[in-house]
Structure formats: structure tokens, C-alpha cells
Amino acid sequence: MRLWFDGQCLQTASKRRGIGRYALELIKAIAENHGNVEMLISFNAAMPVAAISAREAVRAWFQPQNIHVWHSVRDNGEIFDGYKDQRRLSEAAIVHHVDALAPDFAISTSPFEGMVDAANPLLKLPGCNVPFASIFYDAIPLRFPKHYLPAATHERAYSRRLEAHRLFDLNLCISEFSRGELLDILGDVTAVNISAGISDVFGRALAEDAEAESNTPSMPYVLYVGGLDWRKNVGLLPEAFALLDVSLRDRFRLILAGDYPDAALAEIKQRWRSHGLRTDRLVCHRHVSEADLVRLYRGASLLVQPSFMEGFGLTALEAMVCGTPVAAARAGALPEVVGDDRLLFDPCSAVELARVMTRALTDSQFRSEIIESAAARAQRFNWTWTADMVVTALREHLQAVSTSAGDAASPPVGKAALPAYAKQSSVLETDREVAATTFALSEPVTEPGRLIVDATSTMQSDRKTGIQRVVNKICHRMFAEPTATEPPRVLSYCDGPDGWYDAYGVIDFPPDKAVAERLHPRPGDKILMLDSSWTFEKGQAPFFLSARLRGAEIITCLYDLVPLRTPAFCDSGMPPAFASWIRLALRFSTGFVCISRAVADEFHALLRAIDYPHPMKIGYWRLGADFADDAATAPAPAGDDAEKAPVFLMVGTLEPRKGYRVALDAFERLWAEGSDARLVIVGKPGWGVEPLLRRIRESPELGRRLIWHKGVDDAALVRLYGEADALVAASHAEGFGLPIVEAAHFGKPVIASDIPVFREVAGGVGEAAFFEVGSPAALHQALRRFIAHSANGGVSTDGPRPKWPGWAESAAELEAVVVDGNWYLTYEPPEGAAYRPITDIGVTAMSREIGEDERQFALKIVEDVAPGPGGDGLRIVVALTNLSDQVWSSAGDETGRLGVKVAARLRAGGALADNASRSLIPFVLTPGETAFLAVQLPPEARLGQGMSLDITIMQEGCAFWDGSLVTAL
Template sequence: MRIVIDMQGAQTESRFRGIGRYSLSLALAIARNAGHHEIYLALSGLFPETIGPIRQAFRGLVPQERIRVWQAPGPMRWVDPQNASRRAVAERVREAFLETLDPDIVLVTSLFEGLGDDAVISIGALGEPLPTAVILYDLIPLINPDEQYRTNPVYRGYYADRIENLKRARHLLAISESARQEALGALPFSPEKVTNVSGACDEMFTRVVPDADQLATLNKRLGVTKPFIMYTGGADARKNLPRLIEAFADLPDTSRHHHQLLFVGRMPQSEVSALRAHARRVGLHADELLFSDYISDDELLALFSTCRLFVFPSLHEGFGLPPLEAMACGAVVIAADAASLPEVMGSPEALFDPQSVPAISAKMHQALTDEGLRARLLENARTQAQAFSWDRSAKLVLRAIAPFERTRESRTGRAVTFERTTLFEPKIKRILLLKLDHMGDLLLAVPAISRLRARYPKAGIDVVVGSWNQALAQTLPFFDRVLTLDYFKRKSSLQAELSDGSLGEFVKQLGFYDLAIDLRRQPDTRFVLAQVEAGLKVGYGSLNPAIDAKLDIALPTYQDLPFVETPLNRVSISEQMLALVDALPAHPSDYVELPPLAAPLQQHTRAVALFPYAGGDAKEWPVARFHELARRLAADSTVELVSVFFASDKEAQRFSFDGLEKVVIQVGLSIPELMRHLAGHQLCVANNSGGAHMAAYLGVTALGVYGGLETAHEWAPVFGNSYVLHNEAACSPCHIPARRDCPHNFFCLDDIAVDEVYARCQELLAQNGAALPIAQSRPSIKSTRKKLFQALAPLVRQCNEDELSQVAQGIALSLPTRTRRTLFVDVSELVSHDARTGIQRVVRSILSELLKDPPKDFEVWPVYATHDRTGYFYAKRLRSRFMGQDDPGAVQEDPIDFQAGDVFLGLDLNPYGIGVQEAFLDEMSRQGVRIQFVVYDLLCVQMPSYFAPGSEALFEKWLNTISRYDGVVCGSRTVADEFTQWLQAHQPQRQGTLEVGWFHYGADVQNSHPSSGMPSDAPRILRALRAAPSFLMVGTVEPRKGHAQALAAFEQLWQEGTAVNLVIVGKSGWLVEKLVARLRAHPEFGKRLFWLESISDEYLEQVYGACCCLLAASEGEGFGLPLIEAGRKHLPILARDLPVFREVAVDHAHYFHGTSGEALTEAVTHWLTLYRQGAHPKSEGMPTLTWQASVQQLLDSVLPMRQVIKPVTRLEVPAETE
């Protein structure tokens, strides 16, 4: 079973209170106990600061790609009526998002959110509700309304809307038996649909012994100077805090003067001020009642563990988490004898009458002074804390929702999508118009009614008018029924009136309508519309939130005031009514009347037509399967006739149905004959061909079996009762000329089995032409998007360009557009400027290999960012060039489209650019994109003097930034060790575990997208290199590379008469101006000293072959790619003794120490002696990798499903604190 948990209860301000803790703890327990069930988490992007902590809390329990985020433009809170349209948009986006997750059931952790924040939770706003279970905490405002509910119409409208949504849930999960009984008494749910799943407290709640100094600091901050009586929770009226204050004031002096009363937790400042004022009125001093405001979890544990008494006086709770948490921490706890609290407390001795101040005060005094009672309460606390368990609650939830599990294809294979594709059928069949106005108003409504009739030509329209308008209404040619309801009086001056009883009886007689419209702009008749039963209720707003909450479309309205112009009273009443018709959701069948084409030659009640051919095998379900389907249908006793239609004898010759009397072959019929024969069938099965469309148009149920040549959504049958079976292939539409051209074994059609098609035929035949229930047709992502767009059309009509852009962006982030995942490879520097450094050689090699052999189930896209724009863009021209498909016209500018499950790899070294794009990367991470970076070295922070000013600070900022994401992959184990040490020393702030991996580079230049070209003087230089022992240095000329030391050493060798060459390959870098001038002016330049700048890979290969030794004199490296390349060429190596060089070359190199010219002269002389004797270390057999193997090592760390992380590379980094 796939369970999608809406986590907004743990994202809003509720996360600081019991509901938030309940939501998170229960969801974690469900994930722990999920077994074979798939758990998805649905998060709102309107609370970005909560997404990271929730992802971290579920790490290891729920795969990160199953933690999904939806987006919509805010604000949406109910307290501002201007947010209504935005909230309606968000409700539909959220429900479409949930539908794309294909849940068996949606579990809502808290439905009653969104009054003062941007939570959006609805059930059925987009149409047929997804199966939904709701955690029910309480129904306090419904059962026991407080002053806010009675006096605040916005709150009443909000709560009425929440209750209506709650009624559309399929199951309620009550947090206590008390809450369950409330639901059964107040809501239309049968007992089996409301389950008590109880609750518990988090495992962190346990008795602690706080550090004495830390406790003293905390007490000083809170003003605690005496033993204290504690309360934690909200401050709303039902919490009964004024009576608690009075009870404390009434304590005997021996108790009161030795204690303080401490209210713990965040409370609105207005409530704090009111409670302080109340305390003063009952005689408390300022230091007797204390407030903590927000405190950390550790501080809460310390207070629970050290309080003298915990008191919970609430009049009404759904569960009562704070007293249970206090008991788990070893506190002495007493609570109100009300609602669910007796269940939680488990002992009558711990209870008091919350309505009685003397009773509260007496129980407090007893619990403070009676040691026997205190001992019994502590023992009871231990027992009760163990009686409640989140795992137990989770198992109760899973048992309660088990009936919602659907039988479905294995999600590990390719699931065949079966969906209804009908477009041109009347969605609106019964319409009710309310026009409770006077005669002139009815005449002014004629244009709107005329447009409505044209829009829905097949619909029946009933109208309700005052009795004085009955005759006029009957003369108008629009109405099927004219009904009368005298609300207004014939004379405008008389007061309108209508009793509730007469209205209720009238509405009951009307029955259900697909659409109901109140054409009157003034708000006084909207209460009638609100009570009508209709799928869609449309009218102008009523200025009453409770009524408007019952309307599906409420156009903006304005109060009629003397001398005040409004946007409406400047517009004709006729235009106002036309606006109501235009606000209706658009549908393709609007204004469409299809002419009849053919009458059936003979009507068969259980006949099936088959069209096995489609004019090309790239569109055809295998002919042999059509043959088998015909045999199955012919053998079915419920099928009367099977007609197989062919265009020619050649097609028909491949079929043989000897002995099957039910099968009739029809060959080469004319179009009129074909239509008359086909019209007499009940069902038609066809490929993506004219047969499917013709059958659908003629009113025959059409079942198309579609492949990926063209998208089913573009070419599916759309008339009558149409369906399609297809695989949603990521490669569709492919437009290949024949199936032999498909590189994927044509799975899109070949994976559709005869059993699947035959089963659908049986289902459709059983419907006798009626549509299948929607639950049997699982919607595809594309059909969900289409449904969403249709639902949003009337809601966004008044949006400006910015608002439309925000809605579009929310949809793009919320609803995936592709089924394959993407590996985004950041090559920003390569796109900007290929400096042909060692790092960029690695980048080119890895990118080339990834594009040539992408990882399974991933599409690889190189991407880039610039310093002056936010976001990443597809590097289309670069990709084309690397794939040998150079396209100068390829567009570079398309922004990337990312979704959960994608992977971003920061392959290029781009410290400044990553800082610019940090906010964009944060958004990608919140959306579920796995973000990893390659770290080539830490030289900027290890050797800052060798780099340009400011480099160290920039690089350190980059390290801090990349450490906030999912992982880092280093270019060697040495760098991984150094990076780990840097993390431990600097402790960058992040949440949870940072994965640190490493890999080695490849050495096969031919597979690294090599450059080519030889200069004219290359032959002369290569001859000179072969004429004497030549030592090769490869890499950018910069201070740390050791070029100055090498030059000094070789000058001494030349002075001593040693015949050797020094060859430098690499461009000029930074801080080497003097060295560069010295090299260019050197007397041996071009003779025994060669500097080859920016040469091609082709030329470098030949230089390797002409030299006798690679000299690796660098004082710091991240890997040492030249050593690998030398080993592959069997070129001996003389290297500085660095850990990374020993990691790469092991015993296949000769190592030297020292930084002076003399030290290197000695090392070269010694090496030459060994070389002449053949005793030098050989590079043959040195471990090297191909770039293919190197990339596989990299992917083992980068991709979430592989994650072969080497033992050294796991590092737990401290979580961020509040």
C-alpha cells in the first residue's frame, strides 16, 4: 500500500505545540513500522525552513526521493479574505500533486491548519476526493464554542469549511476514545470509520539530571528562585489558565510562599499580558507568576525533571500530550477530570474538577505536601508513560487504513496506464438558475442565460423565480422547468423573508444539480444557493465567510453604500451576469454539438470490433496478440459477436479463425458501410488508428492500445466513451519509422499483455456503454495536469502577469513532467572558458563518459550558471558537441527543470558561482534533489600564500556552502582525509550526516574528449627531447608546482655538464611573473629548456613518449593526474614525497625530499644513476583506471541507489541549532 502523509501539521506554528509533536512522532512511527508499505511524505514549500529538519528526521526511514514538496504562491491564511482565490488555487495544485503520487490513501496529520498561516489542506477541491484519513484531535469549537468562535465570523467560516472537508474524509483516526466519541456524536460517520489510535510522547521525554551550572543559568533567565509549579501548552480559553492562577493564589501561605507558578512555552503577547493582569487582580506578586516564552527541547526536559508539580487544568483536550510528557520525565502530575485526560492520567487520585477553583487549589496543595500521594503519583507516572507507545499507535493506524490497499501491478516493473480519454461529453447535464429578482432583472439576465444555453446545448436548465415572474420565464425558450420561490415581495419596498423550514423543504424537492448559479449580484439570496445540492455552486460573494465557504466560485463583491462607486456599480447588471457564465470552468465540450454520421446496420448488445492494423508496425500492438484476443473473446460466453476489420485481403490473410463461429471478418468496406457495421457494436479495440476514433464518434466504447510513437494524450480517442491502455515511456514521442528502429525493445507496446487487454474488455462490456467508475481508471500525470489546468482556468482569470507566473512556477515544481530522473552536471567554467587546466581535463573526461554511457534510469545533462543570473541552464551546445552532434543553433538559455529524485553534481570548480547560486541550490535541495560536489584539493586553504589575495576566504566560503548539502566526493583518499580534518576543525553548520566519498581519475586520454593538432616545430622539439634524458613537468606554471626549484636544479646540472633536458608543459598561472620572465629569457630556452604552453592532448601524448622521466615537483596536489598518465605510458616517475603521490603511484615512483635546488639536483643525479643501471622504480604495473572505471567509482558515491561509500568517508557533522 502507498501511504502519502501530509506533514503540514509538523510545518506550521503547530510544530511548536502538541499537534506538531504528535504529527511528527506518529509519522516517524508509521515509517518505522511500514513493512511492505511505501511511505511518501508531502511537504508544503510555503514553510521552507521546516523542510530540511523533516528530511533529516526521516533519513534512513523514508528514501529522500519519496519526500516530496509542492508549491503555490502565497499568502493564503484565512484571516485575510483577500487570500481566498489564492487559497483555492493552492488547494487544487496540492490535490493534483497528491494525485500524481498515486496514493492508496492520503493521511492528513492535521486538517485544522491555515487560519493564521499558509497551510492549505482540502479534500475534494479538484473533483473526486482521493481516499483520505484524517488525524482527529478534537472538535472543541463545534461542541464547546468559545468567545472567539461566537464573535468572529472569519473564524466561524474557517471552521465550517474545515468541518465540510472533514466530512469528505474516508476514515477518522481519533487520538483518544474521548475524541472518537465526539466525532461519532457530531459528525456523520459510522463507528467502523472512526478509530481510536491513541498517542504517546517522544522518546526524548525522560527524566534527566541537568548540569548544575546550566540549570542555574536557565532558572536565572526565567526568574525561578523557588521550587516551581509548572504548566506548558497554549493560552486559549479552554486551557483554563485564569482558574489555575486563582487556585495558586488560594493556596495556603505555607505552600504559596514557597513556590512559584511557571507557564512554559510560546504564548501570544496579548494573552501573556491578560494573564499577568489577572494575576495582579487576584493578589499575586510579579515574581510569583513567570512566563518562559520559547525554550529548547533540552530546557523543557530540565524543567519537567525539576518541577515540584505539573498541573494541567484544561477543560477540553483531544488527548493531552503535556501531562504524559511530564510523567515520562518523572514529574508529579495532576490534571483536569475532563474529556480525554482521565485516559492519559490513569489514576482518579491525579484528577480534579477544572470548573472549581477550590478543587484545583486543594489538589495542588495535597500534591505538594502529601508525600504518600506524591509517591503514588510518581509510580502511576512510570506506569502510564510505558502504557503509551508511538509504535503501538502506528500499528493501529496501519490496521485501520489497511482496507484502502489496492491491488496493483508491482511498482518495480512497468505499470500499464489505463485511463479514460473522453473529452467531448456533456459534463454539465442539470443546471439550476436562481433569479429571485423582479421582472426587469429577469429580462436583463437573458444575455447570460442565452450564453449559458449555447455553452451547454444538451443540458437541462431549471430556473427558480418569484411567482410574479413565472409567466415571463415560461415564455423564454431556455428552461426545462420553471419553479417559484417567493422570497422577495412583489413590491420592492416590502421586507424579504423566508422561513428555514420552507427553504429546507424546497431545496429537498430540487434534488442534485451539476451546476447551480445565483444570477443576482446582491448578496441577500446567496444563502439559498449555499443550501442547494450541486457539484458546482457559482455566484458573487456574500460578504459572509461562512456562506462563501460553501461556494465553489465566488466572484468579488462590494457592499452597496450611499455615494460610493465600486467596480461593479459602474458595470451593467447584464454584464455582471455574463461574468458569472464566463467564470465557469472551461471544458472542450463547451459550445460543441456533434452531428450524427451513421445509424447501425444491426445492433448487437455484446459485440466487439477489432482493428489489428494501423498502417505501420511502430503503432501496432503485435498482430499475434490481436489474434489471441479475438480467440479469447470468441470463447467468452457473454460475447455475442467478434468483428475483425481489415482494409485489404493481404491484411486478412494473416488471420485464421477456423471453427470460431462468433468471429466475422470484414474486408475492404467503404467508409459508409464501415460506419454502419461498426455502429452496431458495444466495444471496439484498436491501435492508434482511425478505427478507434470512428468507433468513439459513433458511440461505441473505444479501447485504444497505444505505444510511444506519439503520445496517447495527443492522439487518444476523445468521443463518446473512450479509453486508452499505454505505457508512459520517457522516450515518447519517438516518431520512429518502424519498430526495428526502437533501442528499447519496443516495450511500450510489447509489455502490454493479452491478459491486460482482455480484462479491460470484460470490465467495459459489463458497463453496457456506461463510463467505468473513476476509481478504476488510474489517472496519469498528464491527465492530472490537464484536469488541474481546467480547474484553475476560472480562478486565474483575474490574475496579473506576475501572479500567473507564480502559479505556473508552483505547478512546474509540484507536478513532475517526466518519468526519468536527471543527473545535472555543473560545468559552468567549461562553458564559460575552457582553460585546459588539469581540473578541466578531468571535467571533460568525466562529462564525455557520462554522456556516452549514462547511469541506468538517468538522463545526463551538462548545466551551467552565470554570475549575473539566478538559476542553472541547460548547456545544449556543449552537450551536442560532446556527443558529436555539433549544432550551432542549439539554444543555451533554457532554465533547468528539476524534480524530486534528480541529482546535481558540482563537477566544475566554481567557488564564486556556487555562492551566487546558493539560494537556488537550497530550493533544489528542498524539492528533493540530491546535491553533491567534487572537491579536487584544499590547497587554497592549506597553502594560501601560493594563491591570489582573497582566494583563501572565497574557497573557505565555498567549502562551508557545499558542506550544507548531501555529499562531497574527493579526487583522492588523501583529499578525503584532509577534507574530513577540515570539517572537524571548522564544524560548518548543517543538519545530519554529510557523506564524503573519494574516487581516482582515469588515464586513457583517447576517452577524455582529447584535443588535437601539432605545431610546425613539433618534430624538431621531439627530436631534441629524444637526444638526451628529458625530464617532463606537466601542469600550470604556478608557485606551488616547484618550477623554480626545478629550474635551479637543472641550471646546476647543466653547469656541471650533465646532458639533460627540462620540459615544462602548461600555461602560465598566477603570481609567477618573475619566473615566466626568467624562463623566456633563459639562455637554454629552446635548447635544453623547453616550455610548451597550451599544447593539444595529441602533442602531449608524443611528448610523454619522447621523455625519460616525469618530474612531479609540486608541493601540494589533490591527485596527480600526470603520474597516472605517465604510468599508462610506462614513463618512470621522480616525485616529491607527498601522501597523495604515494597513494597514486605507490612503489612505482622514486621520491625526493627538500625544497632547495641542491636537494632536487641530488635527487635527479641519483635517479639518473639508477636509470642507467636499470634499477630505478618502474611505472609498469602502476594501478590505473580507465575513465569509464573512474566514472563508475564517482557514481558509486553520487547516486542514491548505489552509495558505495568507503569506510573513511562517513562523517557525522553536528546539526544546526535554533
């Protein structure tokens, strides 16, 4: 049997209320207990962000291909706009969508959606080829119209939905009471009681709490769990408490647990005071977790449920399962759940409630009886039984219909040229183009998913180094020749809001948009953001939203987090651009694939630190090495001259983060000690290294003990590796470490800064030593130890060489992650993150002032005063370490307050300047992490004139923190 569910109640405010929780638990129970039932669900694309969150919430119980979207004509809710043609068209469109999917039964999980929002719930229309069932919860608005149907527009919208239940083939009611209500209101309709149970999450929390050490409350209490709206009748509780014997009033507190608006809570507190009750005996718990709720239930002496009407009575059942007695109103479905008339009271009588409370709180024999009987009764209510009832009722209906229909022919489902529901005058009178588009968009997409690989930046400007080199190598292997492998591969290009285009496998230049096919996302697509796409947000975001809405995966390649960790060593425009890009990627990505395990671990730690509220797949693959493809031969052995003076090789673009300044400092110390050690640098000048280049060119050792090759071919690089005694890698941060891989290939020892990725890739190196990041002194000692060890014959380059993948193998490893699902790990969000919108990426901005006792940090100067890149003033580079347990960010509230920044103020003659320069944390600085930030000296700073610089942390609009770092200029 194929069942289809209307998922819109998981897109509206109902998702956090009883209706949404009920629908989700029913879906889960059927999925887990009826494996022979194929389940489908659809969401309304008019609410795209909510549809993505809902898709995420149900992903465990539906096959990806069975999660669909349909498109309504958006409006603002029926009570605002009335029952207009747009809503009629949308109602026909969802029926057409269901007809096209052709399930055996379609279940409208909440026919009353769309009163105040853009939802258009499934209502049966003439001409439907599929049997329809509803879930009926209650008729509370009809029974209390003064409170819930205040205007004629409300009444019309509600009544239309209630009357629609006459047309449903089957009505699934959540209690015998709700079934009786439906029959009383509508008369002869088909309705069955399917009941309810407690959630798995609640059950797990209960089991965990039962295993924990008993936590006896300091003062006994009576508990109320639920809302404060009118029908909940919570105002009866203060009145009943006032009628209790004074000994009970002094002994017991009343605890309210629920998400309460301030105004409603203030009204209850006022009622409590008006009855002369002690204010310390009323306690409110707002925003409680399932674990907290279980503890409150288990610690309570009594749960009171005074509601005028409930469709089921879940809080009563939860308390009974926890072994807590329940006093409940003799109204709605509560008597059905509680099952003991001795615990019931008239919801209009505080006297009756006080009498029931007194007996339940003071009569120990009575308490024992009701606790035991309640535990037995609670076993009758469970989701497995409910799922069985639903499946049985649906199958019996289908069997009855099949038997009565006999062999009569029926039109093929979803194939009618113009179904009856599309022939309504209101639909036909709508703009025909709008109607045609709406119906077309409501038909399920059947085209196969693809692997779409973005290479926009490389097509625009292939610098053949860094990320562009990786993109080029990978794409040339993925798209070298047509392949019949699944899924189909598409090389894509997007440089603006006009869309994504097929580049037809050609990476050497952008496609001609005038003739190239424009790409539209499909369900099942895997979109691999292989390139550095940091400046194309305007074109990416709309495509990503559309792709996620349809169930496509968006997988982002993460090469490193260098711009966030070491912004001082990047072009000034890179950290904010990268931070904006990472926010975009966190909003839309379903997975991140990294170029090393170290980057994957670092990214996973970041997600955990910011309480990222969505699941995320994380993988990594190894980059290829050219020597593996080119079968480079081993270098020739070094000659006698090389043996007399140790040779150390550094390979890589000259950039601040590569640590060349650290290396020069260390080698100059060696040379000052009389060492003949040579430093050979291979790398072209990069960004922001003018002072470094000047230092190299003006060094008296240049051409003697300091050798610089701006660029060499592969053969020359092989020769230089052969002449070297060891490789030095002094980077402050990296995503990979190709020179270390090359050194391992050629059997050379490595002396590297102690960063995780260097330890990872150095695993195949025969001998590797690590030194403190950014410390010339530590590198100097490491070099001395190596030289001494080598002189004593302790360094061996013999032994097996590690095998590293070439680019063909690298591309295969990447596809194994992205296509085959060979993920390293999956991040799971913290409890309570369900339905958080994709725009919510966790704790990435400050929301409060940090207290003095929480201002724990360390500041250290990494580079002393020097001209900034491009001669842009003077600056100092500092390392800021977050020693607190809070996430810090330079982003604050909407007024600009609260952001955490590094502040620098001039001090002249003992006086501290009022103005401070500010250095920003690009994204976040998580507990225990260090960021390298450039502190810009104020323009009025003068060197050698008795000035000093006072560097500390400040929280914008709050305070400068104690513990400043003072350095003379």
C-alpha cells in the same frame, strides 16, 4: 494498502508544534511497524523552500519515488484573503492530485492549515474517487472563540474546515476526549480514537539519561513544560505557589521550560512578583533540547499541567514515563492520560492546585503510589499501538465499503475526463488557462530520471588544463557513443537565467539555444555539477530550487578548497567568487563528490565545524592519468652524467600556490653550499608569477643547474622523468597531485610538502619524504638527506609499480559514486536541525563580539614584502591560524560589524596610523585551520624609510586584538 499523507503541516508553523510532531511520529510508526503498507506523501510547491525541508525530514520513511509535489495557486491565508476562487481552485487541484496518485486512502494530517499561510489542506470534495480520512486534534478555537477566533474572518475560515469533517469517510482522533468533542459538535460522523505516544527521540534521550550518572538538582523544583498562551493557564501557578506553606515556598523553585516570547515571559514574572514570591525561585529555560527536557523531567519533584484544554496531554505522558508525578487540570484529555482523580484539580482553582501540590510534594507514601501507577499507565500510550489502530481502522473501512458496493462498477481512479470537483462554477469561472495549468502541474510526473552532467564552462572556453581537462576527459568517455544504460545521460549547458539546455553529448562548443531542447527537472534526476560553474549562479539557483523541490539530487564536484585556504595565492577575484559558489552549492546540493579522499575529509570537517544543518553525502573518485590510457613506456635509464649530479624534477603550472618560490630558496641554499644538484622545472607560466618569472630568468644558474621547460610533449616528459632522481612537489595546497602519481608510475622517489592529499596519492610511491609546508629550510634539509642517502646507495627505483586508473576507469569510478551510490560517508547534522531551510548553511557569519580570552591565534609571515600580482602595490603574505574553538568569518551583522579580518597599520617613528588595510577570510576559518592571506600595504608605505607594518587581527566595529606581528619595511 497504499496510504497517501498531506504533508503541508510539515511546511507551515505547525511543523514545530504538536500537530507536526504528531503527524511525523504517526508516519514513522506506520513505516516501521507495517511494512506491507505503501506510503506516499505530497507537499505544496507554492512553499518551495519549506517543501524541500519537509522532504528532507521524511526521507527515511518514504521511497523517493513516493514523495510528490503539487501546485496550489498561492495566496496569503484565508483569514486575510477570504475564501476566493484561487483557494477553491487549489482545493480542487490537490484532490485531482490525489485522484491521479490513486491511493487506497488519503489522510489529511491537518485540515485546519491555510488559515494564515499559503497551505491548502486536503478537504473532501464531491466526485473524489478516493476515501479520505482526517486527523482531528481538538476544537479549542471553537470552545474559546474570544481568544482564538477574534474576527469574523477567523470564525468563517475555521468553521468551514470544521464542517468539512462531515465529509471525511473517517476521522482519526488523538484521544477519546477529542473524539467526544467531534461527535458533540458534528453529531453522526465516523470517528475513532487512535491516541498517541512519546517520540523516539525523547525515548532515546531518556534511555541515555538513565544510563548517565544521577544528577540530583541543587534545589528541588516543580516543573511546567509548554507554552504561555492563554489556554495554558500558567498564570494559575504563581497564585497556587503563594498559597503553599512557607516551608514549601522556600524549599521549591518553579521551573518553566519552553520557547517563550519575551512579553509573555515578562507577564508571568510580574505575576510571580505581585504575589510576593522570591524572584530567585522562578527559573526559565528557553530553547531546551530533548536531552535537556528529559533531565528536567527526571529531576523534577512534580510536573504541573494547568491547561484549560488539551487534545491529548503529551507533557503529562512524558513526565509519567520519566517517573515524575503529574498534577493536572480536570479538563480536556488530561484526565484520560493521568488516570488518577487524586492528581486532578479545577483549572480555575488555585486552592485545589495548591492542595494537590502539597500532598504530592510532602506525602511520601502517596508519591510512591502515584509514581508506580503512572509508570504502568504510561505503557498504554505508544506509537506502535496508534499505528496499529490507524491501519486497522482504514482497512476495516475499506472492507466495509467493498462489501456494501458489491460488484458495482466505479469509474477508474484519476481517469475521469472532468471530475465533479472540477465542474464547480467557481473553478470553471477562474481563468481557464490558469485552471488548466494548475491541474496539469498537480498530476504526478512519470518520466524517468536522468544523469544530467553540467559542462558549461568547458564548452565556453576549454583551456585543456586543470578542471577543464578533467571535464573533457570524463565527458568524452561518458558521451562517447549512445548507450542504453540507465539512467539516460544528458550533457547540459547553462550560462544565464534563460535556463538549462541539452547539449546532445557535444562538449566542444555550446549548443544553439534556438534549437536545443530546454531541460526541466524531474523526480529522480541526478544533476552532476562536473564543471567549474562559479560564475553562473543566476542561471543555476532557479533550476536547483525547482530540481530539489521535485526530489532530484544535485551532486557538486569539489576539486579543492584552495581559494578558501590560500586566497593569497589566487587571483584576487577568485576567493570571493568561489566563496559565493560554495554557499550556493551548500544551499542546494544533496552530495559532494571530491577528487581525493583528502578533499573529502577536509570538506567533511568543514561541515562539522560550521554545524551544517542538513544531511550531505560525500564521495570521492580518482582522476585518470594519461599515461595509463596511452600505455606510456618506462623511461630510459639515466646516463653517467645524470648520476654525477642529482636531478630533481618539478611538474606543474607556475602558480604561487605550487611552491616554486620555496623550491628556489631551498635549491639556492644547496648551490651556495657547492652542490651540483639540478632543478628541472616543467610548466607554463600561470597567474600572478611575474616576480617568480623574473627571478628564474635573471638567475645565474638558468641553463646550468636550473632548467625551465615551458612546455613539453608527452614523450619529452617521459624522458625527463627518466633522467630525474626524484620529484619535488612543494605546493601549499592541492586537491590532487598528478605529478606524484606520475612519479610513482615511473618508479621515482618523491619529496613533497606535508599536505594530506600528497600523503594520500604518494601511497604507491616506493620512497617518499615530506617537509613542512612553505618552509625552504625544511625542503633544503630534505634535499640534503636525499642526496646523502642516494650517494650511499640507499635509494632504489626497483620494485612493483602502482597501477593508476585511466580516464575510462576514472569515469566509471565517478559513476559508481553518483549513479550507484558508492559514497564514502554521509554527514549527519546536529540534533535540532530538522526543518532548517536550505538557505541556512550553518555558522558562516559572526554573531557576537569575541571575548579577550577567546582571541587565540597565530600569525606568521610566509612571503615578505613584494610587488603584488600585476604590479598591484606591495603586499606581504601571512599564515593565520585559528587557535580558538570558535568559527571565524569576515562576514558580520547587517550593519557590517563583527567580521574578523587581518588588519595592517603603518608605524612610523613609533606612531601607529589610524587607518588599517583589511584582508578578508573568504568564507570561514575553522578551529585549528590555517589560511594564507595577502596583506596589502597601505599606499603611503615607503620601503627603507624607517617604517614598519603592524599586522594583527581585528573584529570590525569592536577591537584590534593583542598579539600583533611587526615587520620592518
